[in-house]
Amino acid sequence: AQSVSQHNHHVILSEAASLELGCNYSYGGTVNLFWYVQYPGQHLQLLLKYFSGDPLVKGIKGFEAEFIKSKFSFNLRKPSVQWSDTAEYFCAVNVAWSSASKIIFGSGTRLSIRP
């Protein structure tokens, strides 16, 4: 069975600091990878996704993530965070090319940005 681990439950940064949120997954086959974000009071929304091709993917609001297959990792990065990035971030995976398209989520990382 697939699983997703997010290493940091709560991260506190100052504005303009650089961000890296860790994510590792376990599954031996081909996967699709996602980062979802939930801003306070809002829906879960997709930040970025990796299906195939360039392992460095860019998402909205200056976020990017790198898929490192050998490490089973898909870490999220942003060079300079803003106060508006305060949110909860979820790494997620589903099995590529499978009829079972459920998404497996990590437990989430709460990001707090000090103004």
Place this chain on the structure above:
Amino acid sequence: GAGVSQSPRYKVTKRGQDVALRCDPISGHVSLYWYRQALGQGPEFLTYFNYEAQQDKSGLPNDRFSAERPEGSISTLTIQRTEQRDSAMYRCASSTRTSENGEQFFGPGTRLTVL
């Protein structure tokens, strides 16, 4: 609206009562998913449909939980004889494709509290 809608947004019920949670997916979306999110955790898959057919219900925790999507559009998740441990955010998502690589769009969720 253009997004996934869920109703009610909040539901408070007494232990032992039945509840029905509704999801209205994005128009034309073939696949519909239900997830449950406990406090401090990521969403956990419950079940999903392609059109009106329930494809995977492996995530339903027990036989008190059931879901239907009779006309391939709106879906209802029913919890019978609710228990306090059922308290959570119930999230619905929909996607355009029957297969694996369609992005899932999430609704606002229904916050269920069982007293």
